[in-house]
Amino acid sequence: LSSTAIKQLCISLRLQENRDAYKADREAYIDTFPMTTEQRSAALNQEWNLLLELGGNIYYTSKLAAFSIEGNRYKSEWEDK
Amino acid sequence: MASISSGVACSHVPALGVASDQGLTGDDYYGPIFKGFEFSREWIAKEKPDVIFLVYNDHCTAFDARVIPTFALGCADEYQPADEGWGPRPVPVVKGHKALSAHIAQSLVLDSFDLTIINEMEVDHGLTVPLTMMFGQPDEWPCPVVPLAVNVVQYPAPLGTRCYDLGKAVRKAIESYPEDLKVCVFGTGGMSHQLQHERAGLINAKWDAEFMNLLVSDPDTGSRKEHIEYLREAGSEGIELVMWYVMRGALNKNVEEIHRFYHVPASNTAVGHLILENR
Numbered sequence: 579l580s581s582t583a584i585k586q587l588c589i590s591l592r593l594q595e596n597r598d599a600y601k602a603d604r605e606a607y608i609d610t611f612p613m614t615t616e617q618r619s620a621a622l623n624q625e626w627n628l629l630l631e632l633g634g635n636i637y638y639t640s641k642l643a644a645f646s647i648e649g650n651r652y653k654s655e656w657e658d659k
Numbered sequence: 660m661a662s663i664s665s666g667v668a669c670s671h672v673p674a675l676g677v678a679s680d681q682g683l684t685g686d687d688y689y690g691p692i693f694k695g696f697e698f699s700r701e702w703i704a705k706e707k708p709d710v711i712f713l714v715y716n717d718h719c720t721a722f723d724a725r726v727i728p729t730f731a732l733g734c735a736d737e738y739q740p741a742d743e744g745w746g747p748r749p750v751p752v753v754k755g756h757k758a759l760s761a762h763i764a765q766s767l768v769l770d771s772f773d774l775t776i777i778n779e780m781e782v783d784h785g786l787t788v789p790l791t792m793m794f795g796q797p798d799e800w801p802c803p804v805v806p807l808a809v810n811v812v813q814y815p816a817p818l819g820t821r822c823y824d825l826g827k828a829v830r831k832a833i834e835s836y837p838e839d840l841k842v843c844v845f846g847t848g849g850m851s852h853q854l855q856h857e858r859a860g861l862i863n864a865k866w867d868a869e870f871m872n873l874l875v876s877d878p879d880t881g882s883r884k885e886h887i888e889y890l891r892e893a894g895s896e897g898i899e900l901v902m903w904y905v906m907r908g909a910l911n912k913n914v915e916e917i918h919r920f921y922h923v924p925a926s927n928t929a930v931g932h933l934i935l936e937n938r
Binding site: 581582585586589591592593594597627630635636637638639640641644656 | 718719720723724725741742743744745812813854855856857896
């Protein structure tokens, strides 16, 4: 399983021009990174823990999370466990 | 000749940079942390190092998944604060010391430490937050910095023993530089913290205290801690602490602990800080 594309998608948002492109068309921007179907879906649906399991890392996924306008940051992913 | 007089260990919690940049250093949450560094800012104003050799880790900023150097020595004239995703920190540019960097690079490689040489690099909170904690908000950082970036983000990270030995080689390198320079070595990152997945929020104050005790008094033993212990006891991001051993290796066997500060929490991290002087 390659994790480089998922990491590079996330870290690309470190730069303003990429942030602008991502905001303009999220899906098209995500599709410029050669990810597996599962990785693509996790990125598109902002499944944070799955992104880690598929090769992400907090220092990468936090860049993607910074542009997440969905979700509830006060809800724990583990509260139903 | 150049010499090493002291060492500083210091966490690099990004929220502390934000607190400083946004004027929150006196509030209820951040106030106690910045207070713990008041002694340190007075100490370093008296210590007046000519150069700081700063061991830190980059967080996928200068080195993302495309290139992952285990040890990378900055050899540039200056290092710009990087945009980490929400704009660069409003802190001064970090001036380098190119001649000393070049000398250290040569000395380390000929001493069998085959590190990567970086002539152009932006620096992230891993480097600028420790400067903020030690110097506050000056218009310019008071002295040049020679940065050494260590990969502790992507396994395999280097061993504690390798970091400790590298510190000893850094000392040899600095002490063979012909100009009279007083060098302070910073080891940064840590302490216990886990930022991701199911154990997120892990803090281990007892382990952190023992880590500091061993680092100060018995680094030969402490440096032999295995990766699995860092991971289990200090959380997935606790491995940053191997960088403190580069600093420790650059100091004398006998050091005096001038200052210790420990605080929980700073966002979801245990802040640890030591000042050590050679004896």
